[in-house]
Amino acid sequence: MGPALKQAVLLLGVASLPAAATLFFDLKWEPPAEFHAAKAADVHAHLDHFVSVDVRDEERYEKAHIPGALSVKETEPDRGIDRIRTVWMPGKKIVVYGEGSGSDRALRVARLIKKELRTKEVLLLEGGWAAWPRS
Amino acid sequence: MAAKLKPNSLKTLPLALLRVLVSGLFLAAGILKLRDADATLIAVYQYKLLSWQASGVVGTLLPFVEITMALALWIPRVRLGAAVLCVCLNLLFLTALGSALARNLDVSCGCFGTTDLYTTAARRMIEDAVLLFLSLVLLRGAVIEHSARLQSKLESGK
Numbered sequence: 001m002g003p004a005l006k007q008a009v010l011l012l013g014v015a016s017l018p019a020a021a022t023l024f025f026d027l028k029w030e031p032p033a034e035f036h037a038a039k040a041a042d043v044h045a046h047l048d049h050f051v052s053v054d055v056r057d058e059e060r061y062e063k064a065h066i067p068g069a070l071s072v073k074e075t076e077p078d079r080g081i082d083r084i085r086t087v088w089m090p091g092k093k094i095v096v097y098g099e100g101s102g103s104d105r106a107l108r109v110a111r112l113i114k115k116e117l118r119t120k121e122v123l124l125l126e127g128g129w130a131a132w133p134r135s
Numbered sequence: 136m137a138a139k140l141k142p143n144s145l146k147t148l149p150l151a152l153l154r155v156l157v158s159g160l161f162l163a164a165g166i167l168k169l170r171d172a173d174a175t176l177i178a179v180y181q182y183k184l185l186s187w188q189a190s191g192v193v194g195t196l197l198p199f200v201e202i203t204m205a206l207a208l209w210i211p212r213v214r215l216g217a218a219v220l221c222v223c224l225n226l227l228f229l230t231a232l233g234s235a236l237a238r239n240l241d242v243s244c245g246c247f248g249t250t251d252l253y254t255t256a257a258r259r260m261i262e263d264a265v266l267l268f269l270s271l272v273l274l275r276g277a278v279i280e281h282s283a284r285l286q287s288k289l290e291s292g293k
Binding site for chain 1: 172191192195196199200202203204207212213215216217218219220223278281
């Protein structure tokens with residue numbers, strides 16, 4: 001079993017080099033962006049090219065939202081997906097937004113929509129609702 | 136004993152296919168873990184076997200070990216060691232999953248990064264047991280191959 005252990009230790013040594021570098025330099029092996037970002041100004045200018053999905057609380061949605069946006073509750077995903085299905089057709093982009101940039105809720109809903117509707121045309125609104133141009 | 140078992144006497148194609156399967160699985164698992172380091176750290180910590188800091192070290196090392204091992208399975212000179220690592224890793228995973236089940240911990244496997252968050256520990260144990268069996272077959276093949284190489288070295292040295 002001598003050579004087997006020697007080889008296994010050698011392989012562990014090889015594997016620990018990049019691991020040590022990762023820990024030492026605090027490297028991040030980021031995946032490529034899962035969703036492309038849609039610029040608020042572009043969505044604003046071409047509203048009819050997008051199906052907007054608002055994942056914020058209903059209260060905030062009632063106050064103001066992107067014109068025509070559907071409110072989708074993360075807790076009732078099936079209802080939300082059904083509503084998107086009624087207005088979405090392949091070729092049309094779906095833009096999901098939460099309160100600000102990096103909304104986890106928006107990301108989760110976007111993942112769900114992508115999976116359920118089997119489309120890659122799901123985007124996240126850059127900056128979220130906070131970035132929407134107020135006029 | 137080793138002299139009787141030559142690699143040519145093995146069914147090499149099934150063994151190569153098995154190698155593709157096992158190395159492919161570990162390669163995919165390693166890359167997915169690497170792509171979401173935070174999820175891997177949390178998955179390791181969820182087993183409550185290691186501290187948060189130790190989980191960070193294991194979570195960082197594990198994907199690299201998996202990737203190195205998967206690639207080394209294709210290098211004859213280190214195949215034996217890779218097969219040993221493969222068996223050890225599967226035993227480690229099985230032990231961790233078994234202990235989580237025994238302590239009634241609600242853990243997501245975390246074996247494939249965030250893609251298998253909903254795979255139960257019990258199901259993953261069955262899959263790991265199958266993978267362990269396949270790894271043992273690979274180890275047996277690697278031992279035979281290594282013995283044959285030693286034998287031929289001895290013979291050529293005479």
